[in-house]
Amino acid sequence: MTQPRPPMKPTRDPRVTLDDLVEVLLNKGAVLHLDLIVAVADIPLIGVSLRAAIAGMETMLEYGMLRQWDESTRAWAERSAGRRELELRAGETLVTRMSGGHLLEEGVYTGWRPGGVHLTDQRLVVLRRDPREVLFEAGVRDLRTVQLETETTVGGEQRTRLRVATLDGRTALLSAADPHGLHDALSSLNPALTALPPAPQGAPPGGLEGHLWYQEPRRGGPLWRGGKGRLGPTGLVWKSPLDARPGLVLVPEEILGARVEPGRSPGGDGQLVVVETASHGEVTLAAEEPRRWAAALDATAAPEGTAGTAHPPGTPGAVV
Amino acid sequence: MSDRALYVYALLPDAPGDPAEGVTGLDGRPLRLLRAPGAGLAALVHDGPPEPFEGGDEKVRRWVVEQDRAVVAVWERTGAVLPMTFNVLVAPGEDAGAEERLRTWLGEHAEELAARLRELEGRAELRVELTVDREAATGDDERARALEAEMQTRSPGMRRLLAKKLEGLRKEATERLADGIHADVRRRLAAVVEDIRDRTRTVRDPREAEVLSAALLVPAGEIETVGTVLADVQDSHPAVRVRFLGPWPPYSFTELTELASGPGAAG
Numbered sequence: 345m346t347q348p349r350p351p352m353k354p355t356r357d358p359r360v361t362l363d364d365l366v367e368v369l370l371n372k373g374a375v376l377h378l379d380l381i382v383a384v385a386d387i388p389l390i391g392v393s394l395r396a397a398i399a400g401m402e403t404m405l406e407y408g409m410l411r412q413w414d415e416s417t418r419a420w421a422e423r424s425a426g427r428r429e430l431e432l433r434a435g436e437t438l439v440t441r442m443s444g445g446h447l448l449e450e451g452v453y454t455g456w457r458p459g460g461v462h463l464t465d466q467r468l469v470v471l472r473r474d475p476r477e478v479l480f481e482a483g484v485r486d487l488r489t490v491q492l493e494t495e496t497t498v499g500g501e502q503r504t505r506l507r508v509a510t511l512d513g514r515t516a517l518l519s520a521a522d523p524h525g526l527h528d529a530l531s532s533l534n535p536a537l538t539a540l541p542p543a544p545q546g547a548p549p550g551g552l553e554g555h556l557w558y559q560e561p562r563r564g565g566p567l568w569r570g571g572k573g574r575l576g577p578t579g580l581v582w583k584s585p586l587d588a589r590p591g592l593v594l595v596p597e598e599i600l601g602a603r604v605e606p607g608r609s610p611g612g613d614g615q616l617v618v619v620e621t622a623s624h625g626e627v628t629l630a631a632e633e634p635r636r637w638a639a640a641l642d643a644t645a646a647p648e649g650t651a652g653t654a655h656p657p658g659t660p661g662a663v664v
Numbered sequence: 665m666s667d668r669a670l671y672v673y674a675l676l677p678d679a680p681g682d683p684a685e686g687v688t689g690l691d692g693r694p695l696r697l698l699r700a701p702g703a704g705l706a707a708l709v710h711d712g713p714p715e716p717f718e719g720g721d722e723k724v725r726r727w728v729v730e731q732d733r734a735v736v737a738v739w740e741r742t743g744a745v746l747p748m749t750f751n752v753l754v755a756p757g758e759d760a761g762a763e764e765r766l767r768t769w770l771g772e773h774a775e776e777l778a779a780r781l782r783e784l785e786g787r788a789e790l791r792v793e794l795t796v797d798r799e800a801a802t803g804d805d806e807r808a809r810a811l812e813a814e815m816q817t818r819s820p821g822m823r824r825l826l827a828k829k830l831e832g833l834r835k836e837a838t839e840r841l842a843d844g845i846h847a848d849v850r851r852r853l854a855a856v857v858e859d860i861r862d863r864t865r866t867v868r869d870p871r872e873a874e875v876l877s878a879a880l881l882v883p884a885g886e887i888e889t890v891g892t893v894l895a896d897v898q899d900s901h902p903a904v905r906v907r908f909l910g911p912w913p914p915y916s917f918t919e920l921t922e923l924a925s926g927p928g929a930a931g
Contacts, residue, residue, distance in 0.1 A: 349898070351894075354790055354891070358729050364909055369750045562854050563857060587862050589843050590843045592851075593847040595844075
């Protein structure tokens with residue numbers, strides 16, 4: 345074994361941290377930002393492409409906070425705020441607008457690009473604000489089908505997307521804050537549109553999926569956090585909606601056994617699910633159906649004798 | 665003088681001594697403390713016209729560095745500050761000057777501001793960004809290797825198909841690796857730090873998958889422990905890249921109402 349390396353030291357070198365500082369100091373919400381004091385906070389920095397957020401500018405315009413600034417600043421601010429929205433054609437009416445995105449599928453590259461989903465009586469447009477770009481656009485009359493699709497993310501979260509297909513054969517997958525509402529609005533705008541039934545999507549075969557509480561060990565004592573649990577052939581994954589990635593990943597080799605124990609918990613009628621693990625000791629969970637989870641986890645546990653070859657956390661478990 | 669405004673850098677507890685002595689702010693302006701003795705608070709300010717700072721990217725970058733440097737200097741002397749965002753000015757009002765308006769405001773919010781300052785005393789913010797190199801992450805994936813070998817012997821059309829499959833395989837393996845590392849690191853950091861918050865990354869590289877991007881609130885004595893956890897992560901996962909920034913004033917932990925971070929309320 346080599347010597348463990350010394351502790352890493354954080355850096356404050358502006359050459360390294362500059363982008364982060366710009367983000368933290370210009371971005372509203374990260375630093376103290378209080379009503380009365382912000383007489384001119386968030387003022388547009390003219391010509392600054394890195395302005396992290398002009399959020400709050402509309403509010404300022406609304407409250408006349410920019411009144412004392414010169415006309416050109418004010419005009420710029422109004423233009424910028426206005427530019428965030430879709431420009432409507434003559435006679436066009438905005439039906440609904442929500443945040444969402446468009447899945448770019450170009451060759452092997454796929455990636456979600458966030459933007460505002462605008463539905464007018466004529467068009468469906470996904471518009472990115474900054475830099476401004478139309479990510480997707482189709483005439484409402486040019487749409488052939490719409491279909492709700494539910495996908496489960498790696499973290500086990502379920503997200504409903506909207507798949508649209510046009511008469512000329514294009515398809516696109518859109519995300520939207522209210523996919524059902526968008527689906528209904530589209531269907532009523534274009535009666536010729538075929539609304540396909542939701543695409544089937546099941547729980548992982550032989551697995552279990554649902555709301556699960558995880559007792560996260562914290563410096564100040566364990567903290568119950570709610571999230572989504574998913575148990576499948578690759579093990580148990582738990583993710584909080586507040587985190588970007590799962591907070592708990594147990595590959596099958598990591599799980600030695602599971603049992604139900606009485607205890608105080610946010611769910612499961614005073615019953616806890618205690619999972620014995622190879623390298624983290626006991627992991628405590630709570631679920632609406634603790635026995636079901638405990639049984640399924642116990643069934644996932646590696647048979648006696650294989651635990652010695654457990655993968656260290658973070659390496660993918662062998663999938664047969 | 666009545667049209668002068670105050671540019672506010674940070675709030676801090678009012679105490680004897682002058683932690684602003686010799687500290688300069690934007691464009692080298694000398695800073696001073698505006699004390700609100702009744703409130704037990706002070707504001708780190710410079711005096712200037714009631715106009716925001718505006719300029720091109722380079723200028724703003726320089727100002728941001730200057731603002732950070734000023735707040736860090738005072739934070740290191742006092743141990744507790746509530747930093748303000750860029751361009752926070754208190755302009756004179758119709759019935760009162762800027763100083764009076766700021767003092768009144770501090771007095772009105774004294775209780776919550778003082779409480780938050782006490783909580784942040786002796787705490788620093790650290791930034792941790794972990795990514796995995798997509799290629800290195802799947803270097804030892806047997807299925808990926810088998811596919812690569814197969815591609816050598818196939819027709820161009822088939823190769824394109826296999827390349828697409830390989831791409832998918834790499835993505836899946838990277839995601840799984842990233843999830844595992846995230847869970848492991850988060851668990852170990854959560855045991856050490858007082859608060860942990862997911863953040864969006866500022867630096868992106870398409871060859872990397874994001875694992876964890878978080879702001880940590882850490883007692884000064886635990887900074888080294890965080891460094892030890894990160895060194896260990898780096899040791900056990902060569903595909904991981906670590907950015908470790910700080911210690912900073914608690915830029916990301918200034919909000920005055922405890923929302924989701926209270927015990928039992930998170931998630």
